[in-house]
Each structure stands twice: as C-alpha cells, then as structure tokens.
Amino acid sequence: MGIDSTSQLKWAAARTAMISSVTAPAARAENLVKRYGAGQAAVTALGGVSIEIPAESFTAVMGPSGSGKSTLLHCMAGLDTADSGRVWIGGEEITSMPDRQLTRLRRDRVGFIFQAFNLLPVLSAAGNITLPLDIAGRDLDRAWLASVVETVGLADRLSHRPSELSGGQQQRVAIARALVSRPAIIFADEPTGNLDSRTGAEVLDLLRRCVGEFGQTVVMVTHDPAAASCSQRVVFLADGLVVSTLDQPTPQAVLDRMRALGEPEPSGSSPGRVGRTGRTGRTGG
Amino acid sequence: MFAATFRSLLAHRVRLALTALAIALGTGFMAGSFVFTATLTHSLDSLFAESATGTDVVVQHTAPTGAGLGAGSGGTRPVPAAIASVIRGLPGVAAADGVISARAVLLGKNGKPLPSQFSVALSWPPDPPFQGMFTGRAGRPPAGPGQVMIDRGSARQGHFTVGDRIEIAIAGQARPFTVAGITGYGSADSIAGGSMAVLDLQAAQQLFGLAGRYSQIEVKAAGGVSAQQLRDRVARVLPSGVEAVTAASAAASQAQQLNSQLNTLALSIAERTRELGLLRAIGMRRGQLSQMIAAESVIIAVIGAVLGAALGLGLGAALAAAFTRSQQLTVVIPAGQVVAYVAAAALAGLLAAIAPARRAAKMNMLAAIAAE
Numbered sequence: 001m002g003i004d005s006t007s008q009l010k011w012a013a014a015r016t017a018m019i020s021s022v023t024a025p026a027a028r029a030e031n032l033v034k035r036y037g038a039g040q041a042a043v044t045a046l047g048g049v050s051i052e053i054p055a056e057s058f059t060a061v062m063g064p065s066g067s068g069k070s071t072l073l074h075c076m077a078g079l080d081t082a083d084s085g086r087v088w089i090g091g092e093e094i095t096s097m098p099d100r101q102l103t104r105l106r107r108d109r110v111g112f113i114f115q116a117f118n119l120l121p122v123l124s125a126a127g128n129i130t131l132p133l134d135i136a137g138r139d140l141d142r143a144w145l146a147s148v149v150e151t152v153g154l155a156d157r158l159s160h161r162p163s164e165l166s167g168g169q170q171q172r173v174a175i176a177r178a179l180v181s182r183p184a185i186i187f188a189d190e191p192t193g194n195l196d197s198r199t200g201a202e203v204l205d206l207l208r209r210c211v212g213e214f215g216q217t218v219v220m221v222t223h224d225p226a227a228a229s230c231s232q233r234v235v236f237l238a239d240g241l242v243v244s245t246l247d248q249p250t251p252q253a254v255l256d257r258m259r260a261l262g263e264p265e266p267s268g269s270s271p272g273r274v275g276r277t278g279r280t281g282r283t284g285g
Numbered sequence: 286m287f288a289a290t291f292r293s294l295l296a297h298r299v300r301l302a303l304t305a306l307a308i309a310l311g312t313g314f315m316a317g318s319f320v321f322t323a324t325l326t327h328s329l330d331s332l333f334a335e336s337a338t339g340t341d342v343v344v345q346h347t348a349p350t351g352a353g354l355g356a357g358s359g360g361t362r363p364v365p366a367a368i369a370s371v372i373r374g375l376p377g378v379a380a381a382d383g384v385i386s387a388r389a390v391l392l393g394k395n396g397k398p399l400p401s402q403f404s405v406a407l408s409w410p411p412d413p414p415f416q417g418m419f420t421g422r423a424g425r426p427p428a429g430p431g432q433v434m435i436d437r438g439s440a441r442q443g444h445f446t447v448g449d450r451i452e453i454a455i456a457g458q459a460r461p462f463t464v465a466g467i468t469g470y471g472s473a474d475s476i477a478g479g480s481m482a483v484l485d486l487q488a489a490q491q492l493f494g495l496a497g498r499y500s501q502i503e504v505k506a507a508g509g510v511s512a513q514q515l516r517d518r519v520a521r522v523l524p525s526g527v528e529a530v531t532a533a534s535a536a537a538s539q540a541q542q543l544n545s546q547l548n549t550l551a552l553s554i555a556e557r558t559r560e561l562g563l564l565r566a567i568g569m570r571r572g573q574l575s576q577m578i579a580a581e582s583v584i585i586a587v588i589g590a591v592l593g594a595a596l597g598l599g600l601g602a603a604l605a606a607a608f609t610r611s612q613q614l615t616v617v618i619p620a621g622q623v624v625a626y627v628a629a630a631a632l633a634g635l636l637a638a639i640a641p642a643r644r645a646a647k648m649n650m651l652a653a654i655a656a657e
Contacts, residue, residue: 107568118566
C-alpha cells in the first residue's frame with residue numbers, strides 16, 4: 001500500500017459517510033475486522049471495513065483475489081461472524097445476535113445467491129424456490145410466487161429437477177429462491193461465475209430488474225468488469241479495506257480502476273477466494 | 286419442513302432402498318427366527334432346543350445327521366448317557382433329562398399304518414419340568430416295556446382308548462404295546478399333525494439299541510442362571526464330539542445392523558454436506574436440521590424393519606414347515622416380539638442419527654457449502 005492508496009482510502013471513507021446521510025440503508029457495516037489464523041501467520045481478510053448499502057440499490061463489490069470481498073459479503077449476510085465491528089440489516093444489528101436469531105434473520109430477511117447455484121438436487125425447481133418458506137413453515141403467497149416465477153421466466157420449468165436445467169436456468173431458480181421471502185437485501189457471490197457470457201448477461205439483467213421492478217436491494221461480488229458495470233455503484237476493496245467507489249460505472253472505468261489496484265487483467269486466471277475453476281462469462285476487456 | 290424430508294427420502298430412492306434392504310435382511314432373519322422358534326416351540330417342543338417346557342440348553346452330538354433336529358428321522362447320533370449325571374451335578378442346573386427320539390409308526394387296528402405326516406417315538410421325560418408339553422393327558426405315562434402313551438389325534442383316528450392293545454412298527458417290525466395313556470401336545474392333539482408314540486425311557490433305549498446313550502440331553506437352568514451361563518458351564522464338562530447349544534442369541538445380528546446403519550448415515554451426511562450447509566445458510570435452524578436427520582434415520586429404520594418383519598414371517602413359516610413337513614402346521618406369529626422389534630429398530634435409527642445430527646448442527650456452513 002502506497003501513500004496514494006491511503007489517501008484514496010480516506011477519500012472513500014469520507015464519501016461513504018456522505019452517502020449514508022442521504023438515504024436509509026438496507027444494510028450497513030461499521031469497522032468490520034476479520035482475521036484468519038493467529039499470531040505471525042494471521043491473515044487479515046477485513047481490516048476495518050465500513051460500508052452502507054442504500055435501499056433499492058444494485059451495488060457491486062470488486063477487488064483483487066484475497067481482497068476480502070467474499071468475506072465482507074459473508075459477514076454482512078450473517079453467514080460468517082466478524083472479529084469486531086458491527087453489521088445492520090434493515091434496522092437490526094446482527095453482530096450481537098445469537099445463532100438462533102441470526103438463522104431466522106437469514107431465513108426471513110436475507111436472500112443469498114451462490115456462484116455454484118447450490119440448489120437441492122432432490123427437489124424440483126418449484127420445491128427449491130419455496131424451500132425458505134417450507135423451512136419457515138410460512139404460507140405460500142401464490143400471487144407473489146407467480147410473479148417471481150414469471151419474472152425469472154421459469155413457468156414451464158417448475159417441475160424439473162436442477163439436473164434437468166441449464167446453468168442459467170439453475171441460477172434463475174436460485175434468484176427466485178432468494179426473492180420469494182421478500183428479503184430486506186439479496187447478496188450474490190459471483191452469480192455469473194459459472195455461466196457463459198450470454199446467460200451471465202441474462203442473470204445480470206434479472207438482478208437489475210429485481211431492483212427496478214421489485215424494489216429489491218442487491219449486493220453482488222464479482223470479478224467481471226462487465227458484470228460490475230450493470231450495477232449502480234461499484235465498491236472496490238483491496239487488502240481488506242474499501243479503497244474507492246465508482247457510481248454509474250462503465251466497463252472501461254471499472255477496468256481502469258482495477259488496473260490501478262494492481263489486478264493485471266480481469267480475465268487473469270488467479271484463483272479467487274471462492275476457488276472455483278472454469279470461470280467463463282467474461283465480456284469485458 | 287418434514288415435507289422436504291419425505292421428498293428428500295423419496296428422491297434418494299436408491300440409497301433409501303439399499304439401506305432399507307440391508308435392514309430388512311437383518312430384521313428378516315431376526316423375525317424369521319422368532320417365527321421359526323415360536324412355531325417349532327409350539328409344535329416340536331421336546332425335540333427342539335428352544336423349547337417351552339423349560340429346556341434352556343440342549344446337549345447333542347456335534348454333527349446331527351441329515352434331517353437332524355430329531356423330527357422322526359431316528360437318525361440323530363446319540364450322546365453317552367453318563368453325561369447327564371455329570372450335568373445334574375453342576376451348579377445352576379435344575380434338571381437334566383436324557384431324551385430318546387426315533388422313528389416308530391403306529392399301526393391301526395387293521396394292521397396298516399395310521400396316516401400321518403410323520404411318525405415319531407419319544408421317551409417320557411422322568412423330570413416334571415420337561416413334561417409340560419404333554420398336555421391334557423388321560424390314563425398314565427408309560428412305565429416299563431410294553432407300555433405306550435399315544436397322541437390324541439392318532440387315538441381318535443384309530444379309535445384307541447386307554448387300555449387298548451396297539452401295534453407299533455419299529456425298524457420294520459410290528460411290536461405289541463398297551464395304551465397306558467393318551468396325550469395332547471401343547472395346545473394341539475399331536476406334534477404338528479404327526480403321530481407320536483411316547484415310551485418309557487429305558488424301554489426306548491432298549492428298543493432302539495441305545496442302551497447307555499441318549500439322543501439328546503435337555504437341561505433346565507436353576508433360577509438366576511441364564512441360558513448362556515448354563516450353556517458355558519455345561520460345555521466345559523462335555524467330551525469332544527458333544528456340544529451344548531442355547532437359543533441363538535440375536536444380539537450380534539442387531540449390533541451389526543446398528544453399526545451398518547451408522548456407516549450408511551455417515552456416508553449420506555458426507556454426500557449431503559453441501560445440501561445441509563445450504564439449508565443452514567438459507568435459514569434452517571440447528572434443531573430443525575437435527576430433527577430432519579433423525580426423522581430420516583427413523584423412517585429408513587422402520588421401513589426396513591417392517592419389510593424385514595414381513596420377509597421374516599414368510600421365511601420363518603417356510604423354515605418351520607420344511608422342518609416339520611406338515612401342512613397342518615399352525616404358524617405362530619410372535620406379535621409382541623415383532624412389534625417390539627420394529628419399535629427397537631426405530632429406536633436404533635434414532636440412536637444411530639445422534640452423532641451425524643450433532644455433526645451437522647455444528648458444521649461450518651461456509652466450509653460445507655464450498656465442499657466439493
């Protein structure tokens with residue numbers, strides 16, 4: 001980290017604070033710290049990250065491999081616990097919640113979309129979509145389900161098993177699953193990472209429509225400048241810190257910012273934190 | 286949530302089927318042996334090891350011949366009679382009687398054999414504990430050569446009453462006897478539809494050329510001594526070529542089944558780590574996850590046990606029928622034992638699920654989801 005980055009960091013923090021005073025955030029993190037390991041071998045994944053996610057926004061989180069972006073997502077979604085710092089979802093602080101309460105929050109207030117889809121292979125598309133409601137024992141709002149299913153375009157695939165669906169269709173099932181419980185916020189961890197560019201673009205368009213049509217809030221981690229440029233704002237992380245943000249991003253602007261962070265090419269084959277191979281769907285560069 | 290469990294079970298049909306089959310086979314042999322035992326106890330009591338007359342241990346030749354088990358074959362290789370008095374002297378032995386079982390055909394008043402499934406000669410056990418299966422007796426038990434007690438079925442069929450003369454074919458030669466008594470057998474008129482000639486013990490030894498020998502020795506345990514303890518004590522004093530057996534212990538089979546179920550579950554947990562991690566991530570509580578795993582285990586165990594019990598009923602009846610060669614066989618279903626076994630299987634399923642359910646509840650969600 002040079003002097004340049006440090007000044008950038010200060011700038012970003014000031015800017016984040018400024019934005020937060022304008023709208024009520026869907027989620028907020030304050031001074032999040034997360035370390036793995038202990039002593040000399042300890043790795044700092046998050047070095048004190050503060051970020052606000054405005055309601056009804058589409059935010060992308062980018063950064064070089066190991067910059068802590070997936071860890072940030074997991075801590076904000078209640079899937080992982082930070083060593084210190086605080087996280088709010090809606091108005092609720094989740095960092096002090098016991099497991100049971102945190103589990104309920106994930107069930108009712110948070111949607112999550114994974115790179116590897118993570119559908120239950122034994123359930124039909126419909127079963128996967130309504131799984132969060134099944135687990136909660138909540139009644140099905142059929143009108144809402146129909147509207148979600150129509151939006152993701154799966155009306156004629158509902159009885160199919162995940163193994164009978166294409167990757168893009170599987171990810172659309174996962175998006176429907178995230179939408180069905182009307183969460184306060186949806187987190188997506190490299191949602192296009194396992195898709196080719198065309199189906200990746202369809203999924204991104206779908207996420208954008210979730211924000212525009214359903215008033216959802218979406219936070220997406222991605223490696224792909226083209227994917228990031230579909231968002232309204234990109235937050236850049238490096239070495240566990242927020243280093244800058246970019247509003248109304250274009251692929252070229254995102255690419256330039258990534259180069260400045262020392263990521264040689266976005267299509268580089270460096271193994272990400274998620275560690276999956278076979279990434280496709282790079283449309284930028 | 287349990288809807289998801291059932292759907293999951295249905296969807297994992299192959300795994301479910303294989304697990305259930307393993308349990309069914311285990312349970313089947315258990316249930317089969319229950320039925321077999323109960324049926325034979327009902328019909329072949331004094332000839333068979335697991336007898337209801339209070340026989341806990343049977344001492345027999347290590348290689349019972351062919352049709353074995355005594356039922357009318359007359360081919361059981363005998364054991365030395367001296368063993369019986371040694372056994373009587375052992376601690377924990379309430380009674381020990383030598384038994385002769387051989388083949389003898391009752392002849393009707395027209396000189397032709399009375400029609401029956403099979404014909405057996407038995408010796409009258411001197412000790413009361415072994416006399417329990419000879420029920421509803423009229424007249425007296427046989428005492429000395431020339432006296433016989435016949436089964437009620439044959440008496441009715443051949444119109445014999447106490448005091449009548451009767452001829453019995455032994456080794457192809459008709460011999461005259463006096464009907465000293467008539468007896469039922471357990472709740473039936475005879476042994477599983479066969480004819481039965483009960484003879485005095487010494488007379489039977491003479492008749493069948495078994496002086497100083499017995500077909501088998503039946504031993505009854507004193508109070509507080511288990512069949513297994515008794516078997517061990519008896520086995521220690523037996524010469525080579527002679528063995529002591531108890532009712533087969535089912536414990537080993539059950540332990541093996543529990544073990545295999547544990548392994549199956551551990552395997553299925555490993556396969557499903559990602560699924561379970563996902564369920565936790567999208568909001569399934571630890572308790573719900575544990576319940577789901579326990580429910581799955583119990584369902585598999587009960588399906589297996591019920592299938593196995595059904596299999597076992599057929600198997601047990603078939604075995605019993607084969608041994609007695611009788612169509613008049615009354616299949617005895619030990620309902621209490623079967624129900625208890627299914628309940629035990631459900632409990633075993635629950636116990637087997639404890640460790641996997643705990644592991645699943647404690648797992649690291651993110652690591653589980655990332656599992657390849």
